Amino acid sequence: QQQVKQSPQSLIVQKGGISIINCAYENTAFDYFPWYQQFPGKGPALLIAIRPDVSEKKEGRFTISFNKSAKQFSLHIMDSQPGDSATYFCAASGMDSNYQLIWGAGTKLIIKP
C-alpha cells in the first residue's frame, strides 16, 4: 500500500507544447504530494506540492491536478521549454509512511526545440 506509480517513464514534447506526467498512489492516508525536478549532476529540487484539500494548484507554467477519489495526481507543464528538460519525480507521504516520502520512479522529459 506504499507504492507510487509514475508514468510515462520518458516523454518527448515539442517546444511550446503541454507536458503531462501522471502518478497513482495506493494509501488513502497520504496527505502530501510534491513534485521534484532533477537536472543531470544535481539533486532534486522541489517544483510544486499539493495537499488533498484542493484539487488543483498552479505556479507559473506548472500545475498539479489532484483526484482524491481516483488516488491520482498529475503534473502539467504548459508552454514547455527546452530548459524544462529534466527528470521529474512525484512523491507522496502521510502519517502511515511516518512522513517518509514514497517516490515514483521518475520521468525523463525532453523538450524538442
Place this chain on the structure above:
Amino acid sequence: KAGVTQTPRYLIKTRGQQVTLSCSPISGHRSVSWYQQTPGQGLQFLFEYFSETQRNKGNFPGRFSGRQFSNSRSEMNVSTLELGDSALYLCASSEGGLNEKLFFGSGTQLSVL
C-alpha cells in the same frame, strides 16, 4: 544561505571496504535525511536524523548507518560494501522534517568495484 553540501562528490571503493559520506545542511535546518538513487529506481529513503537522533529509518540492511552532530552535520556509513551499493547517495535538509520542502545536495556518486 549556502545550500546543502555533500562530500566527496565521487568515490570508488572495492567490495568489502567501508565508506563514510558527509553532508552539511543549510544553516538552521535540523532535519537531515539520506536517499539512495539508482537509475530507474527513483529515490529510496535510508534514514532521517533530527537534533542528533534518528527519527525515521527505511528498509535498508544494518550495513547502512548514520549519525548527526550537534551542528546538524550528518555522516552516512556503509560497511562491507557490495557491488549493488553502487549508486548516487543524496542528502537533504529541511527545517522540521520530511513532510515539508526538502533541499537536496548534489550527491555522492559511489562506485563499488
